[in-house]
Amino acid sequence: MPITSVTKDPEALTMTVTADFAVPVQRLWDAYADPRQIERFWGPPTYPATFLRHDMAAGGRSHYEMHGPDGDVSSGYWEFIAVDAPRSFEVRDGFAREDGTPNTDMPHMRMIFSFEETAGGSRLVTTTWFNSAEELEQLLGMGMEEGMTLAMGQIDAVLADLEAFAAGRGVVSQILSDTQVRVSRVIRGTAEQIWRAHHEPELMKRWLLGPDGWEMPTAIIAQHVGDSYRNEWAPVPGGPADGAPPFGFEGELLESEPPYREMTTERMIGMEGPGTTNELTLTPREEGGTLLSLLITYPSAELRDIVLATGMTDGMEASYARLESALVDA
Incomplete structure (x- = not known):
């Protein structure tokens, strides 16, 4: 399990997840930038994700769907606020309707993904800001922390699969x-x-x-x-x-x-x-x-x-x- 710590700060309305990986920063960054790779770990194992849009540039958007074992579908979106490859990106993260537009009936969050070099490879620090204590409690109650932990537990296998996403494989x-x-x-x-x-x-x-x-x-x-x-x-x-x-x-x-x-x-x-x-x-x-x-x-x-x-x-x-x-x- 790559996650080394999860810290929740109710006063600052934040949750910070730290994870370490035995690969260079660029390899870890590419896993998040490539829709074929991020969809292999963004959803928990029982709710795999499919990214229908993923343009990772400031002003860009992502739209993904997570499909449950009973045929239920949960949609989400990212709005890219800032991208500094391969060091960090910031998004507005929220629930989406079927067409990818934000579902304003549900809460949204601000997230910063920071990539750092370490002696053993790389570290990813993901910080989530919530809009209120009520929204923090609501999202944690919906299993956000558990879902993120399960999802990130799949990253190592994706990072090890270099051959599957190498240049030169063709269309x-x-x-x-x-x-x-x-x-x-x-x-x-x-x-x-x-x-x-x-x-x-x-x-x-x-x-x-x-x-x-x-x-x-x-x-x-x-x-x-x-x-x-x-x-x-x-x-x-x-x-x-x-x-x-x-x-x-x-x-x-x-x-x-x-x-x-x-x-x-x-x-x-x-x-x-x-x-x-x-x-x-x-x-x-x-x-x-x-x-x-x-x-x-x-x-x-x-x-x-x-x-x-x-x-x-x-x-x-x-x-x-x-x-x-x-x-x-x-």
């Missing part, structure tokens, strides 16, 4: 719900470089090509929220895809927070019916790498399965590998 897709899939890949490049590669037409035409044999004649970028975008692909004459029909996607930019996050709609050109909502998040990692996460929300489980069966992730891996090579050679 990984995870089905999060009946309608949501998260696609992720670590790319060797900065968040700024990868953001630029997604927003400069001539750069996009060099890497966003999917399998060999395709070219991208049209790349119209949405520059501002409310703008539309349009991307089109065509087979290269004489190439392995020669004879295949051209295709494309279009949509609207809903939210944009450069260089870390944006949300768009997407639908295939010429297809009727609702499309998807795509949420792109770029999270800086150790040694200049960046975790690219794409949360795709489909209108139905049927469409989700149809799209996944097309080999979508294979095409994405070909594109991201091409992008990574271009960044390494730059």
Whole structure:
């Protein structure tokens, strides 16, 4: 058990949890910054978490769900107040409604996570501020301390699993719900470089090509929220895809927070019916790498399965590998 102390101060309305780990500070930080890793320990073992949003930058937000053994779901959110990687981050933590918005009928807290180097590795000091003695008593009565202790007891196993989250594994897709899939890949490049590669037409035409044999004649970028975008692909004459029909996607930019996050709609050109909502998040990692996460929300489980069966992730891996090579050679 990594927790070494839990101190409650009713007068200051705080609870401080200290935990020690036998890994460098950066490794511990990455476990909290990566949605694939934090969801493996943030919820207690009987209430595992799924992070549907996790943009770890000042002004960013997280939205997670914890699923109980009887099918019950408890949602929470973080609002990132400050982020000083890899030393500390501060959040407003609270209960959320199903859509991720704060549930104002329930209390919220302010939390600071401080990461320190130690002789044996690293230390995490988590300090929680409550708004009143009544809220402190209410949340502790709901099992907050026990839940945090059980959750943090899972971190060691996540930290030891270096291979599962190393760069170079390629695109990984995870089905999060009946309608949501998260696609992720670590790319060797900065968040700024990868953001630029997604927003400069001539750069996009060099890497966003999917399998060999395709070219991208049209790349119209949405520059501002409310703008539309349009991307089109065509087979290269004489190439392995020669004879295949051209295709494309279009949509609207809903939210944009450069260089870390944006949300768009997407639908295939010429297809009727609702499309998807795509949420792109770029999270800086150790040694200049960046975790690219794409949360795709489909209108139905049927469409989700149809799209996944097309080999979508294979095409994405070909594109991201091409992008990574271009960044390494730059």
